[in-house]
Amino acid sequence: xxxxxxxxxxxxxxxxxxxxxxxxxxxxxxxxxxxxxxxxxxxxxxxxxx
Amino acid sequence: xxxxxxxxxxxxxxxxxxxxxxxxxxxxxxxxxxxxxxxxxxxxxxxxxxxxxxxxxxxxxxxxxxxxxxxxxxxxxxxxxxxxxxxxxxxxxxxxxxxxxxxxxxxxxxxxxxxxxxxxxxxxxxxxxxxxxxxxxxxxxxxxxxxxxxxxxxxxxxxxxxxxxxxxxxxxxxxxxxxxxxxxxxxxxxxxxxxxxxxxxxxxxxxxxxxxxxxxxxxxxxxxxxxxxxx
Numbered sequence: 001x002x003x004x005x006x007x008x009x010x011x012x013x014x015x016x017x018x019x020x021x022x023x024x025x026x027x028x029x030x031x032x033x034x035x036x037x038x039x040x041x042x043x044x045x046x047x048x049x050x
Numbered sequence: 051x052x053x054x055x056x057x058x059x060x061x062x063x064x065x066x067x068x069x070x071x072x073x074x075x076x077x078x079x080x081x082x083x084x085x086x087x088x089x090x091x092x093x094x095x096x097x098x099x100x101x102x103x104x105x106x107x108x109x110x111x112x113x114x115x116x117x118x119x120x121x122x123x124x125x126x127x128x129x130x131x132x133x134x135x136x137x138x139x140x141x142x143x144x145x146x147x148x149x150x151x152x153x154x155x156x157x158x159x160x161x162x163x164x165x166x167x168x169x170x171x172x173x174x175x176x177x178x179x180x181x182x183x184x185x186x187x188x189x190x191x192x193x194x195x196x197x198x199x200x201x202x203x204x205x206x207x208x209x210x211x212x213x214x215x216x217x218x219x220x221x222x223x224x225x226x227x228x229x230x231x232x233x234x235x236x237x238x239x240x241x242x243x244x245x246x247x248x249x250x251x252x253x254x255x256x257x258x259x260x261x262x263x264x265x266x267x268x269x270x271x272x273x274x275x276x277x278x279x280x281x
Contacts, residue, residue, distance in 0.1 A: 002087060015092070017142070029258070
């Protein structure tokens with residue numbers, strides 16, 4: 001049987017990794033979306049100027 | 051076009067609720083396993099991430115086939131979205147499995163059949179992005195992606211069946227009856243929690259896929275406008 005303290009330590013580590021990677025990925029989607037929206041606005045303005 | 055559809059908002063809310071429900075089931079409902087105790091709780095999210103990873107790679111292959119038939123770029127966007135999300139989920143499955151392995155197997159990593167095939171699977175899909183970036187022509191890139199995901203999908207059943215084909219330390223959870231080391235007998239609440247987590251992560255996958263496809267469409271819009279201006 002694995003000792004409780006060790007078992008909890010690895011469980012917390014695993015869930016920390018799972019939640020962190022998922023959060024980073026969701027943030028990356030949001031950041032990319034905002035960047036593309038900005039690009040689109042700039043390009044739209046350039047297109048209208050043309 | 052860029053306003054969020056109501057269905058996507060509802061799906062997002064549902065995903066969050068299901069995710070919180072899955073956490074509650076894992077930590078409040080599922081009983082402690084007698085030998086591994088707390089660390090066994092990694093199992094529920096580990097298997098769900100692996101499931102979504104494999105599901106997405108198959109979905110990408112299906113989108114690839116549809117692209118090859120229709121030649122519509124939207125299917126290339128769906129394919130790339132599915133590969134990206136699945137690569138992330140499968141990476142989580144590999145890392146969480148490795149952390150779980152340390153107290154149960156005494157090591158973070160072993161080059162046994164399951165771990166090796168899973169690593170190869172992840173590498174195949176990481177290479178997909180690198181190779182795609184090297185192709186300038188949009189149509190050639192999409193054609194390459196479709197064929198690549200179709201061939202890459204072969205590694206999905208190989209990885210899934212690896213623990214049944216070869217002798218391995220990794221337990222057979224689905225379809226059980228394993229003699230593999232550190233396998234554990236699942237009680238009904240454990241099984242229910244596992245199924246709930248699998249369902250939850252499937253919904254999360256669908257939600258993220260929708261967001262990622264919208265991102266791909268927006269990127270395509272930007273690309274087209276860039277080309278129009280530079281012409």
